[in-house]
Amino acid sequence: MDAVGHKRKPALVSDVKVESPGLNLTYPKVSGLKHKSAESGINRYIKKEVHQMLKEEGYGKNENKKFTGGYTVKLNKRGTLSIIIELYSFTKGEERGSTIRKAVNVSLKDARVYYIDDLFSRKIKKIKFIARLNDLIRTQIGFKGIKENKEFDTITLEQAYYLTENSLVIYYEPGLFTPDEYGFLEFEISFSDIEDIINSKGPIGRLLRDKEDNEVNETADE
CATH class of the missing domain: 3.30.565.40 (Fervidobacterium nodosum Rt17-B1 like)
Structure with missing residues (x-):
């Protein structure tokens, strides 16, 4: 613990x-x-x-x-x-x-x-986590049927994002990839989809440890 x-x-x-x-x-x-x-x-x-x-x-x-x-x-x-x-x-x-x-x-x-690369393991090349996030975003674009003004290419090391208890949310300003009226374009990525490449000592790593500790405590109470 x-x-x-x-x-x-x-x-x-x-x-x-x-x-x-x-x-x-x-x-x-x-x-x-x-x-x-x-x-x-x-x-x-x-x-x-x-x-x-x-x-x-x-x-x-x-x-x-x-x-x-x-x-x-x-x-x-x-x-x-x-x-x-x-x-x-x-x-x-x-x-x-x-x-x-x-x-x-x-x-x-x-x-x-915290910049986006601070969330991921230092043991992997930056291109690896960028490629993983790009793939997850492209999957969401296809699944949601998002109509783009221009085709999504890649995230950057200066990528705008925020965190919740369970996910990394990458977002883009209105009008960049979609019409202005669409609002902010957000891609919610579950921690479970990137758990194997996160920085264990970073913000997501601490949240995942907290979740594991809670699960252990709940099991002990049963």
Whole structure:
């Protein structure tokens, strides 16, 4: 049993509300962590990413453009926090607005940002996990009958994703592979489909150990 892992408590996540002309935004703030340096590091990172999102969408450059935003906690367990922050903007006179998304995947221990290759074993070449994910995504495209604007090619090492308790979710912005009205294109990949190539000491590895420990405890109680 990973005794150290079981001592990792979830973070407390509260709302930070920002209201100003043309802007109504709520983003997350983390507290309650044992390591205060990690806590402040995570909050700085979140704030920086929110500011970058607003900058990319041109906040403050057009008084007719309005912004709203919020967030969803997808995972807050076993030392990992995974949150998606979305920003919607709409300009008066346009037929429809646009939404962008930023996933925050960080360690609650040291504020380390997890990129997609951090999820997979260092013992395998990166091309191997990329090929596995590509195959799983292509299977879902065919199964769901997704109509693409352009054919899916491959994920990248900068791939946007978030985690849940049971799956890795890879996503793409509206309009990249599908029409804008389709919304975010998401591919949910079960941990069981990639268990043999994950980093046992990474975020998914800890979640799988937690599940194994629970199964052992349930069996012992029977």
